[in-house]
Amino acid sequence: MxxxxxxxxxxxxxxxxxxxxxxxxxxxxxxxxxxxxxxxxxxxxxxxxxxxxxxxxxxxxxxxxxxxxxxxxxxxxxxxxxxxxxxxxxxxxxxxxxxxxxxxxxxxxxxxxxxxxxxxxxxxxxxxxxxxxxxxxxxxxxxxxxxxxxxxxxxxxxxxxxxxxxxxxxxxxxxxxxxxxxxxxxxxxxxxxxxxxxxxxxxxxxxxxxxxxxxxxxxxxxxxxxVSGMYTANPKLVKQAKPVDHISYQEAMELSHFGAKVIYPPTIHPVLEKDIPILIKNTFKPKDKGTLITRTVSDRKKPVTGISHIDDISIISLEGSGMVGIPGFSKRLFEALFLENINVILITQASSEHSICLAIEALDAEKAKTVLDNTFEFEISKHKLEPVKIENSNAIVALVGDNMYHHQGLSGKMFSTLGKNNVNIRAIAQGASEKNISVVIEKKDIKKALNTLHERFFEVKTKQLNLFVTGVGNVGSKLLEQLEQQKKYLKDKLRLKIRVVGLSNSRKMVFDENGINLDSWEDVLKKGKKANALQFFEQAKEMNLRNSIFVDNTANPDIAKIYKNYLAESMAVVTCNKIACADEYSNYEELQDLSRKFNASFLYETNVGAGLPIIDTLNNLIASGDNIHKIQAVLSGSLNFVFNNYKEGTSFYDIVKQAQQEGYTEPDPKIDLSGVDVARKILILARESGKVMELDNIENDSFLPQECLNTASVKDFFESLKKYENHFSDILSEADKKDCRLKYVAQYENEKAKVGLQHIPSDHPFYNLEGSDNIVLFYTDRYPEQPLIVKGAGAGADVTASGIFADIIRIGKK
Missing domain, CATH: 3.40.1160.10 (Acetylglutamate kinase-like)
Known part of the structure; x- marks a missing residue:
C-alpha cells in the first residue's frame, strides 16, 4: 500500500x-x-x-x-x-x-x-x-x-x-x-x-x-x-536550480530545516525508522521524475546536494569576561530560552569563551533580549557581561550534502565565492558530521548568495556576468553589438553568460534583471527613466547581482568620480574613460586600493591603446621582476591618422574633421590635438610603472596656436583650424625638408615624461606607422637595446569596444 x-x-x-x-x-x-x-x-x-x-x-x-x-x-x-x-x-x-x-x-x-x-x-x-x-x-x-x-x-x-x-x-x-x-x-x-x-x-x-x-x-x-521535487536551491530565486533525483533522509531533513518547504522535518522521522521511501512529485507534471528520499544514496559524485536558506533571522550576541571558564553558563542561557519557547537555529562560540552568538527567528528577538538580560542581570550589573545585542535583517544560507564529509576545501570555496561578491559573513556553523555548512549573512544578500553558490557548486562552469553599461555612442553601441554577436561563442567555448542588466546614455537609463534584449536596446532605452549617474549606481547596488561589472564608455568626468562607489560594493569597473586614472594621484591610488580591498577588478586597458595590450604587457613586465628604463610611444590614433593623411594639397581642417567623423577622436577633438589625451596616457603608463606623478608634471609641447587652445566650443575650434592653416602647412613643410614624418610622441624616461610633435627619420620604428596605429617601445633591464614593441590599431570604435570586451572577459575568466 x-x-x-x-x-x-x-x-x-x-x-x-x-x-x-x-x-x-x-x-x-x-x-x-x-x-x-x-x-x-x-x-x-x-x-x-x-x-x-x-x-x-x-x-x-x-x-x-x-x-x-x-x-x-x-x-x-x-x-x-x-x-x-x-x-x-x-x-x-x-x-x-x-x-x-x-x-x-x-x-x-x-x-x-x-x-x-x-x-x-x-x-x-x-x-x-x-x-x-x-x-x-x-x-x-x-x-x-x-x-x-x-x-x-x-x-x-x-x-x-x-x-x-x-x-x-x-x-x-x-x-x-x-x-x-x-x-x-x-x-x-x-x-x-x-x-x-x-x-x-x-x-x-x-x-x-x-x-x-x-x-x-x-x-x-x-x-x-x-514543484517537481526538492531542488538544488529555491527555484524562485535561482533560475538555474534543478530537481535532485535522489537524496538521503539526512539531507532531506537538513534542507527542509533550512527552508526547503517541499517537505517538513517532522514528516521524515516516522518513515525514517521504518525505512519507507518518500517520493516528492509534481501534481501538475505527474510525468516528471521527482525526488526519491531513502536512507542512503550511493551513486552521487557531487559533494554538495543542495543550498537552502532561512529568511528573517536575528543574531543574539553575548560578550564578556564573565563567561570565560564558568561552568553552567550555557545551561542557564539555553534553559532561559527554552522556558520562553524560543527556538535556537544556529550557535557559534569563540574558543576563548568570551562571546557566544545565537541565530533565532526575528519575531523572537526582543523577547530573547528581555529574557537573557533578566537572566544575567547580576553579571551585567557587575560589568562582567555586556547587555545582549540584537542584529536584525539577517538570513542563514546552508550548503548540505552527505558527500561533504572529509571533502577538503568546501568551506574555503564557499567563503571565497561569497567574499568575491561582497557578501559579508556574520557567523559560521559546521557540525562534526560535515553534512551542513551554515553561514549568517545580511538578508538583502540572499538572492546574490544563493545564485553565486549555485553557480560555483552546481552549474557546468558557466559563469554569469551582469553588466551595467553607461555610454552607448560610437564605442558603446559597438560593444553591445559585439556582445550580442559573440553570445553563443562565449557560452559554448568560454562558459560565460553575459547579460546587460543596466543601460544608460546621457538622457535615459533602463534596468532589467533578466537582461536587456540587445537586438532592440535602442527602443528599450527610449522608454527608460531620466538618466542620473548616481541613481544608476544606486539601482545597480539595490539589484545586488552577483558578478556585477560597471562599464563606462564615456569621457564624462562626473561618471569617473563615482568609480569608487562601485568598487566599494565589490562591483568590477571596466572603462575606456581616462579621466579617473589621469586624475590626481591620490584618486588613482584610492581606486587601486579599493580594487584590492574589495576584490573588485578595475580594468582600463583601453585608456592607453584602445584594443592593444599595452597596460597588460607593462604590468606583466613589472610583475615578473623587470625594471622600466624608458617608454617611447605614439599613443594617439587620432593624431597619427591626422599627420599620416595631412599632405601637401590637403587642408588640416578637413583631415581633422574626417578623423572626428570616422570615430578616431574624442567628441571634442581639441582634447586629442592639444596633447592632453596623450599626456593622460603616458601619465597612466608612468603610474603603472610605479612613478608618483601628476598631469601637471608632464611637459606638453603643443603644436596648436594659443588661440586654438583657448576656443570655447567644438565649432569654434574647427573654425580656428581654418584660420591657422598656414601655421599647420609650415609645420608639414619643415618635416618634409628634413625627409621626416610628423609623429606626436610621448616619452617617459628618468622619471620624467613629455609629449609633443616630433620629426621622425626614416630609420626610426615610428616612421612607417600607418593609419591610426599606435606603437609603444618598452626599454627595460631585459630589453635594453632592442625594445619590446607593442603595435597595432590604436583608435576607432570597433577596436576600443573590443578592448573593453576583452577586459570584461578577463574578469569572467577569473
Missing amino acids: NVLKFGGSSVANANTIENVITIIKNQSKKKPLYVVVSAMGGITDLLLLAGKEASENNENYKNTLAEIEKRHLDAVKTLIPVVSQSAVISKVKSELNALESLCEGVFLLSELSEKTAAVISSFGELLSSYIITEAAKVKGLDIELKDSRDIIIKHVNSKTAIDYTETNSRIKDFAKENNHQVCLFPGFVARTQDGEPTTLGRGGSDFTAAILAAAIDADELQIWTD
Whole structure:
C-alpha cells in the first residue's frame, strides 16, 4: 500500500482537484491507497484571518467567511453533477454554519484562545477532504472518508508530540476494518488524549501522511506538491536550480530545516525508522521524475546536494569576561530560552569563551533580549557581561550534502565565492558530521548568495556576468553589438553568460534583471527613466547581482568620480574613460586600493591603446621582476591618422574633421590635438610603472596656436583650424625638408615624461606607422637595446569596444 499526500496548491480549486482525482484513480488500479489532503490553497490563512478579525471586533470577518464559503461552493458546483449537489452543498453549508457560530462567539468575547484557533483552522481540511471524496465517488472510485481526529492522538501538553502507542493502535484497527481501495483523510487535524480537537501545526498534513505510512508499513510515501521535487536551491530565486533525483533522509531533513518547504522535518522521522521511501512529485507534471528520499544514496559524485536558506533571522550576541571558564553558563542561557519557547537555529562560540552568538527567528528577538538580560542581570550589573545585542535583517544560507564529509576545501570555496561578491559573513556553523555548512549573512544578500553558490557548486562552469553599461555612442553601441554577436561563442567555448542588466546614455537609463534584449536596446532605452549617474549606481547596488561589472564608455568626468562607489560594493569597473586614472594621484591610488580591498577588478586597458595590450604587457613586465628604463610611444590614433593623411594639397581642417567623423577622436577633438589625451596616457603608463606623478608634471609641447587652445566650443575650434592653416602647412613643410614624418610622441624616461610633435627619420620604428596605429617601445633591464614593441590599431570604435570586451572577459575568466 502507498500513502499519497496532496498539498494546498494541489487542491486549490476544482481544476486542480480534477488532476488529483485522476492521479489517485490511476494509482489505485495498481494497489490500495491512503490519501491525505490539505485545505484548499490559501484557505487556512483565511480561516486564521477570520478568527483574528473576529477577536478584534472587526466585522470584516463576515466577508472573509463569505469568501471561504464561495470558494468551497464553487468547487462543489464544478465537481459534482447538479443532480447530486444538494446533499453535498447541504453538508458543506452545515460545516460553514458551525464555523460562523465559532467566529460569532469569538467576536462577542473579543478573545481567540489557542484551542478555538485550532478548531477554526481545522475546517479547511475537513471541508476539502469531504468535497474531494464526493467528487472521487462521482468518478467511480471505491473511496471512503475517514476523520483523522479519530485515529491520530497527541499528548495533552505538547504542540507536536504524538501518542504513538494509541495512534498506531487506532490506525491498525481501522486498517483491519477498511475494505475500500482508497481511503481519504483530512491532514493537519488530530485530537488530544482527553478528546479535545487540535492540529499538528506547520506541515501538519505531511506529518499526518507520515504517521499513517509508518503505522501501516507502507511501501512508499508520496508527497504531491507544485514543484517537481526538492531542488538544488529555491527555484524562485535561482533560475538555474534543478530537481535532485535522489537524496538521503539526512539531507532531506537538513534542507527542509533550512527552508526547503517541499517537505517538513517532522514528516521524515516516522518513515525514517521504518525505512519507507518518500517520493516528492509534481501534481501538475505527474510525468516528471521527482525526488526519491531513502536512507542512503550511493551513486552521487557531487559533494554538495543542495543550498537552502532561512529568511528573517536575528543574531543574539553575548560578550564578556564573565563567561570565560564558568561552568553552567550555557545551561542557564539555553534553559532561559527554552522556558520562553524560543527556538535556537544556529550557535557559534569563540574558543576563548568570551562571546557566544545565537541565530533565532526575528519575531523572537526582543523577547530573547528581555529574557537573557533578566537572566544575567547580576553579571551585567557587575560589568562582567555586556547587555545582549540584537542584529536584525539577517538570513542563514546552508550548503548540505552527505558527500561533504572529509571533502577538503568546501568551506574555503564557499567563503571565497561569497567574499568575491561582497557578501559579508556574520557567523559560521559546521557540525562534526560535515553534512551542513551554515553561514549568517545580511538578508538583502540572499538572492546574490544563493545564485553565486549555485553557480560555483552546481552549474557546468558557466559563469554569469551582469553588466551595467553607461555610454552607448560610437564605442558603446559597438560593444553591445559585439556582445550580442559573440553570445553563443562565449557560452559554448568560454562558459560565460553575459547579460546587460543596466543601460544608460546621457538622457535615459533602463534596468532589467533578466537582461536587456540587445537586438532592440535602442527602443528599450527610449522608454527608460531620466538618466542620473548616481541613481544608476544606486539601482545597480539595490539589484545586488552577483558578478556585477560597471562599464563606462564615456569621457564624462562626473561618471569617473563615482568609480569608487562601485568598487566599494565589490562591483568590477571596466572603462575606456581616462579621466579617473589621469586624475590626481591620490584618486588613482584610492581606486587601486579599493580594487584590492574589495576584490573588485578595475580594468582600463583601453585608456592607453584602445584594443592593444599595452597596460597588460607593462604590468606583466613589472610583475615578473623587470625594471622600466624608458617608454617611447605614439599613443594617439587620432593624431597619427591626422599627420599620416595631412599632405601637401590637403587642408588640416578637413583631415581633422574626417578623423572626428570616422570615430578616431574624442567628441571634442581639441582634447586629442592639444596633447592632453596623450599626456593622460603616458601619465597612466608612468603610474603603472610605479612613478608618483601628476598631469601637471608632464611637459606638453603643443603644436596648436594659443588661440586654438583657448576656443570655447567644438565649432569654434574647427573654425580656428581654418584660420591657422598656414601655421599647420609650415609645420608639414619643415618635416618634409628634413625627409621626416610628423609623429606626436610621448616619452617617459628618468622619471620624467613629455609629449609633443616630433620629426621622425626614416630609420626610426615610428616612421612607417600607418593609419591610426599606435606603437609603444618598452626599454627595460631585459630589453635594453632592442625594445619590446607593442603595435597595432590604436583608435576607432570597433577596436576600443573590443578592448573593453576583452577586459570584461578577463574578469569572467577569473
